[in-house]
Amino acid sequence: xxxxxxxxxxxxxxxxxxxxxxxxxxxxxxxxxxxxxxxxxxxxxxxxxxxxxxxxxxxxxxxxxxxxxxxxxxxxxxxxxxxxxxxxxxxxxxxxxxxxxxxxxxxxxxxxxxxxxxxxxxxxxxxxxxxxxxxxxxxxxxxxxxxxxxxxxxxxxxxxxxxxxxxxxxxxxxxxxxxxxxxxxxxxxxxxxxxxxxxxxxxxxxxxxxxxxxxxxxxxxxxxxxxxxxxxxxxxxxxxxxxxxxxxxxxxxxxxxxxxxxxxxxxxxxxxxxxxxxxxxxxxxxxxxxxxxxxxxxxxxxxxxxxxxxxxxxxxxxxxxxxxxxxxxxxxxxxxxxxxxxxxxxxxxxxxxxxxxxxxxxxxxxxxxxxxxxxxxxxxxxxxxxxxxxxxxxxxxxxxxxxxxxxxxxxxxxxxxxxxxxxxxxxxxxxxxxxxxxxxxx
Amino acid sequence: xxxxxxxxxxxxxxxxxxxxxxxxxxxxxxxxxxxxxxxxxxxxxxxxxxxxxxxxxxxxxxxxxxxxxxxxxxxxxxxxxxxxxxxxxxxxxxxxxxxxxxxxxxxxxxxxxxxxxxxxxxxxxxxxxxxxxxxxxxxxxxxxxxxxxxxxxxxxxxxxxxxxxxxxxxxxxxxxxxxxxxxxxxxxxxxxxxxxxxxxxxxxxxxxxxxxxxxxxxxxxxxxxxxxxxxxxxxxxxxxxxxxxxxxxxxxxxxxxxxxxxxxxxxxxxxxxxxxxxxxxxxxxxxxxxxxxxxxxxxxxxxxxxxxxxxxxxxxxxxxxxxxxxxxxxxxxxxxxxxxxxxxxxxxxxxxxxxxxxxxxxxxxxxxxxxxxxxxxxxxxxxxxxxxxxxxxxxxxxxxxxxxxxxxxxxxxxxxxxxxxxxxxxxxxxxxxxxx
Numbered sequence: 001x002x003x004x005x006x007x008x009x010x011x012x013x014x015x016x017x018x019x020x021x022x023x024x025x026x027x028x029x030x031x032x033x034x035x036x037x038x039x040x041x042x043x044x045x046x047x048x049x050x051x052x053x054x055x056x057x058x059x060x061x062x063x064x065x066x067x068x069x070x071x072x073x074x075x076x077x078x079x080x081x082x083x084x085x086x087x088x089x090x091x092x093x094x095x096x097x098x099x100x101x102x103x104x105x106x107x108x109x110x111x112x113x114x115x116x117x118x119x120x121x122x123x124x125x126x127x128x129x130x131x132x133x134x135x136x137x138x139x140x141x142x143x144x145x146x147x148x149x150x151x152x153x154x155x156x157x158x159x160x161x162x163x164x165x166x167x168x169x170x171x172x173x174x175x176x177x178x179x180x181x182x183x184x185x186x187x188x189x190x191x192x193x194x195x196x197x198x199x200x201x202x203x204x205x206x207x208x209x210x211x212x213x214x215x216x217x218x219x220x221x222x223x224x225x226x227x228x229x230x231x232x233x234x235x236x237x238x239x240x241x242x243x244x245x246x247x248x249x250x251x252x253x254x255x256x257x258x259x260x261x262x263x264x265x266x267x268x269x270x271x272x273x274x275x276x277x278x279x280x281x282x283x284x285x286x287x288x289x290x291x292x293x294x295x296x297x298x299x300x301x302x303x304x305x306x307x308x309x310x311x312x313x314x315x316x317x318x319x320x321x322x323x324x325x326x327x328x329x330x331x332x333x334x335x336x337x338x339x340x341x342x343x344x345x346x347x348x349x350x351x352x353x354x355x356x357x358x359x360x361x362x363x364x365x366x367x368x369x370x371x372x373x374x375x376x377x378x379x380x381x382x383x384x385x386x387x388x389x390x391x392x393x394x395x396x397x398x399x400x401x402x403x404x405x406x407x408x409x410x411x412x413x414x415x416x417x418x419x420x421x422x423x424x425x426x427x428x429x430x431x432x433x434x435x436x437x438x439x440x441x442x
Numbered sequence: 443x444x445x446x447x448x449x450x451x452x453x454x455x456x457x458x459x460x461x462x463x464x465x466x467x468x469x470x471x472x473x474x475x476x477x478x479x480x481x482x483x484x485x486x487x488x489x490x491x492x493x494x495x496x497x498x499x500x501x502x503x504x505x506x507x508x509x510x511x512x513x514x515x516x517x518x519x520x521x522x523x524x525x526x527x528x529x530x531x532x533x534x535x536x537x538x539x540x541x542x543x544x545x546x547x548x549x550x551x552x553x554x555x556x557x558x559x560x561x562x563x564x565x566x567x568x569x570x571x572x573x574x575x576x577x578x579x580x581x582x583x584x585x586x587x588x589x590x591x592x593x594x595x596x597x598x599x600x601x602x603x604x605x606x607x608x609x610x611x612x613x614x615x616x617x618x619x620x621x622x623x624x625x626x627x628x629x630x631x632x633x634x635x636x637x638x639x640x641x642x643x644x645x646x647x648x649x650x651x652x653x654x655x656x657x658x659x660x661x662x663x664x665x666x667x668x669x670x671x672x673x674x675x676x677x678x679x680x681x682x683x684x685x686x687x688x689x690x691x692x693x694x695x696x697x698x699x700x701x702x703x704x705x706x707x708x709x710x711x712x713x714x715x716x717x718x719x720x721x722x723x724x725x726x727x728x729x730x731x732x733x734x735x736x737x738x739x740x741x742x743x744x745x746x747x748x749x750x751x752x753x754x755x756x757x758x759x760x761x762x763x764x765x766x767x768x769x770x771x772x773x774x775x776x777x778x779x780x781x782x783x784x785x786x787x788x789x790x791x792x793x794x795x796x797x798x799x800x801x802x803x804x805x806x807x808x809x810x811x812x813x814x815x816x817x818x819x820x821x822x823x824x825x826x827x828x829x830x831x832x833x834x835x836x837x838x839x840x841x842x843x844x845x846x847x848x849x850x851x852x853x854x855x856x857x858x859x860x861x862x863x864x865x866x867x868x869x870x871x872x873x874x875x876x877x878x
Contacts, residue, residue, distance in 0.1 A: 085487060
């Protein structure tokens with residue numbers, strides 16, 4: 001048992017104990033969280049209130065190391081496993097730029113009645129938007145967490161986070177036989193979810209699924225909604241994440257060395273104001289910062305954790321993800337997004353489409369083969385003629401070369417939207433693309 | 443056993459205070475779990491040990507369930523969880539003598555885990571195979587006990603291993619109840635098979651006969667029978683009782699879920715709600731007999747029987763899921779199954795399957811296979827997917843192998859829960875199925 005009462009002291013006590021046992025590299029991570037989950041379907045309503053708390057140690061020297069994690073508060077007398085495997089290195093303490101805790105982190109999590117009211121509000125709005133449509137299921141989670149880190153290299157960090165996640169599944173007026181559509185969305189707190197806006201998105205998807213069809217093959221200008229672009233951006237992660245990214249993108253470059261159209265700027269920013277993962281440091285206590293990975297179509301640098309760029313530490317950023325106390329940190333996107341154009345409204349881009357498609361959402365996962373420069377993504381949306389919807393599209397596959405997609409992005413809008421993908425948050429605005437093809441799915 | 447010294451009668455008395463109606467379902471779920479992980483040899487940190495314990499209090503009344511869970515096994519957290527589930531401050535406290543589990547033992551010796559990668563390498567060498575392979579080996583142990591207002595179930599214990607092997611051309615995951623030379627040889631055999639098929643081209647879209655090896659057959663039955671017959675899945679299309687008596691599969695198809703006959707290390711006498719585990723005929727002669735059901739669904743039915751409630755952990759409410767599927771063996775030897783499927787595909791392994799509960803559409807994906815020629819598995823084919831509706835696929839079964847094997851065990855992910863599932867099944871022959 002620990003002699004100390006505060007977690008701060010308990011964390012440092014464990015660091016000190018293991019350092020005294022001769023381990024030069026020791027890091028202790030503690031996390032506590034609280035969340036409410038409401039699961040709702042026509043038969044049953046389940047309300048869960050979770051209190052989670054746990055801690056983890058990484059310790060080792062140059063030749064061997066171990067990891068130990070346990071529920072409850074940190075304690076210095078835990079039964080450490082025998083060290084094995086590779087040596088362990090930990091990041092040095094670095095100055096953290098000033099940081100103000102966002103006010104909404106302290107907002108209380110949703111009560112049960114509020115959660116039920118939110119879901120029922122979506123259900124009512126859905127029936128208004130598309131009479132006869134109804135929710136088949138909903139899962140709403142609203143939670144907050146606090147974490148602390150201490151290490152033998154002087155890292156001392158505390159951070160808090162707040163997030164809400166909503167999954168909805170709905171069926172149309174024809175009932176379950178016609179299939180269902182699903183929607184996932186996140187916000188910093190569940191009170192940010194807008195029932196009417198969510199119901200409209202579901203109704204659009206249902207209307208498209210019910211009435212849509214796909215041409216065998218077609219081309220044209222394609223306006224990709226954020227939900228579609230986010231999926232592609234996430235699937236193309238290996239192009240801008242990790243030390244191998246530069247080698248992977250080499251084959252995509254044009255004669256001028258651009259890997260994408262001039263409208264493409266990709267940024268990762270763990271400090272992004274208002275972001276779900278907004279934090280002054282990452283899961284290893286390394287300060288977060290905005291990094292421009294692709295700028296005006298040129299790869300500037302890949303997203304690197306501190307240990308992936310030991311000779312050029314200035315290139316690295318705080319991008320170690322550590323979702324829970326059981327997890328080891330691993331590099332990945334924090335808020336990785338395609339930079340929007342603040343002047344371009346989606347309606348402006350849509351109005352400029354003479355003949356093409358507005359792809360609203362995905363109907364499955366992307367299939368990306370970077371080595372063959374190909375991708376395919378099941379999509380749905382609308383056929384567009386002279387800037388107006390001319391029919392619903394469903395059962396189609398957006399396909400083409402990865403390089404054609406990146407070079408074919410000719411304009412981006414301002415409606416930046418994030419989705420939880422690849423373990424982080426991936427964001428994109430609507431984009432106008434040329435050079436891709438739609439094919440009917442079998 | 444970690445919970446033997448607990449004040450179970452005190453917990454039951456405290457729980458009884460929040461039960462107001464005879465049909466209320468209330469329980470306390472106590473859980474302790476441990477995972478020991480050996481990563482690939484060049485990875486840091488080396489050995490990884492995760493230990494956790496906690497509890498959940500649940501109350502179901504009418505169409506509502508409340509669950510409060512915590513990561514601390516202490517009286518104060520239990521009382522707090524009770525209050526939150528009851529949604530009221532009690533007039534009296536919930537006195538408890540003891541809610542302190544036995545201390546964790548010293549870190550377990552794990553020689554079988556530490557030596558397994560070398561055993562796989564030896565098995566690969568015996569097969570004249572030499573390629574880079576990164577192995578992650580984990581030992582999973584879990585203890586749990588469910589205490590109701592009147593009864594406390596016995597403490598149940600599960601222990602098994604998971605192995606993930608990655609090569610440049612495949613990622614192979616498997617659950618095992620033992621880590622020995624035979625298990626290492628099984629992992630090596632699959633990796634070598636995948637190596638030989640690594641450059642094979644996928645089969646052209648086609649409809650015809652297929653023979654599924656026991657491992658692939660287990661995935662088919664898990665997706666097309668077990669998931670399709672879970673009470674919560676059935677409820678998406680109507681009342682689960684309505685499925686009873688429906689002819690879903692070929693006439694000779696007897697599919698059972700029986701946690702009591704699972705391998706020793708994962709055998710269960712009660713489910714994760716403390717209800718006695720049943721030998722449950724999901725299909726008898728191809729006809730639905732008893733869908734998978736938990737206490738909440740069983741409460742509203744005279745036909746459905748509880749005993750299949752499973753929880754991935756204390757933080758999630760139980761849901762009806764299978765544990766250990768069995769398919770009664772037929773009479774056909776492997777050669778006879780292949781003989782009746784000339785020109786078709788032999789598919790030994792399925793990597794994953796998906797069932798759309800609303801439409802009944804079903805996809806089963808295979809990483810590789812072989813074309814059946816002259817009653818044997820011939821030239822390799824690349825990745826393939828079998829498509830169809832559940833009833834069509836199950837009606838398409840025309841031959842059942844004579845040798846049932848523990849096979850196809852894996853992680854089942856549904857509704858946010860990830861659970862280990864087991865199966866003892868023979869090979870199957872299907873005719874007229876669509877592969878593309």
